Amino acid sequence: MKAKIAPWIFTASCPSIIGTVDVVTRYMAEAGNYIDEIHSFDDRESGLFFIRIEFLxxxxDFSDAVFSEHFADRAAEFDMEWQLTAPNHSPKVAIMVSKYDHCLNDLLYRxxxxxLNIDVTVIISNHPDLEELAKWHGIPYYHLPITAETKLEQEAQVRALIEQYDTxxxxxxxxxxxxxxxxxxxLDGRAINIxxxxxxxxxxxxxxxxxWEKGVKMVGATAHYVNNDLDEGPIISQxxxxVNHAHYAEDLIAKGQDIERVTLFNAVKCHVEKRVFLNGKRTVVFGG
Known part of the structure; x- marks a missing residue:
C-alpha cells in the first residue's frame, strides 16, 4: 500500500448563501487541484457555512501565493474567511501542567x-515535579510557582514564554x-483544556x-477551548x-485519567488538522 501523500488543507467559513460549495470546488478543479477529502456544514441556526478540503x-509548480491571489476575488463575493495550510505543517505547542503526568506523558509519546504532527517547544508548570520527564524528551521546562498574590505576575511570565517560543x-x-x-x-481560540x-x-x-459516594454509573472527560467561563468553553471532544458498583474510587480515577488523555489527544489532533471551527459558543468539528 502506498503511503498517503500529505495534502494541502483549505478551510473557510462564510454566511450561508447559494454557491458556497461551488465557488470552492469549481476553483479547485480549474486550478488543477484534486480534492482528496471534503466536509461541509450549513448551520441553519447561526446562518453560517463551514467547509474543509484536503487537496493534492x-x-x-503549485504556489500558495498564486492560489491566494486568484481565489481572493471569488472569496470576497461570499464574504468568506479562509485559510490555506501547507502539508505537514507542525504547529509549535506549549504544554502547561501541574503534578498529574498522564496527559503530558500521552501527548509527548504521540x-x-x-x-501528533506538532512541535512541542516548551513545558510550563507551577510545580517542579515533572521536570525530569521534560528533560528526557529534550524539551525546555519552566517552573513558575503561583499564588493568589502573584497570579498576574506569573501569567505575565507565561505570556513571555508563549511569545518567546512562537507558540x-x-x-x-x-x-x-x-x-x-x-x-x-x-489565549482565545488557541488554548485547549481537559x-x-x-x-x-x-x-x-x-x-x-x-x-463514587453517589454511585455514578459513568465517567468521562471533556476537552474544550479556554474561555472566561470556567470549564465551559466551546467543546471539541468528549x-x-x-462503570458500576464494583468500581471503587481509585478505579474511577484510573478510568477517568485514561479517558482524559485520549480525549485531549483527539481534541489536539482535530485542532492541528484544522478540523475545528468556532461557531459562537459551539464548535463545528469535521471527523477524519
Missing amino acids: PQHD FRTGQ ELVVLARYMQVLSPSMCEY HHSLLPGFKGARPYHQA GIQT
Missing part, C-alpha cells in the same frame, strides 16, 4: 512517535490553575471520590465509559 495539486497552541494538560480573564482573552465530566457535576476537591 496536480501541477508541480509527539515522539509521530501520531501557536497552548495545551492545558491538567494545569490545575484557573486562568485570569485577561489570560483567557489572550477536565473530568461527571454526572451529576462534582466540583471542588476529590471529584471522583464524590462521584469521552465516556460506563
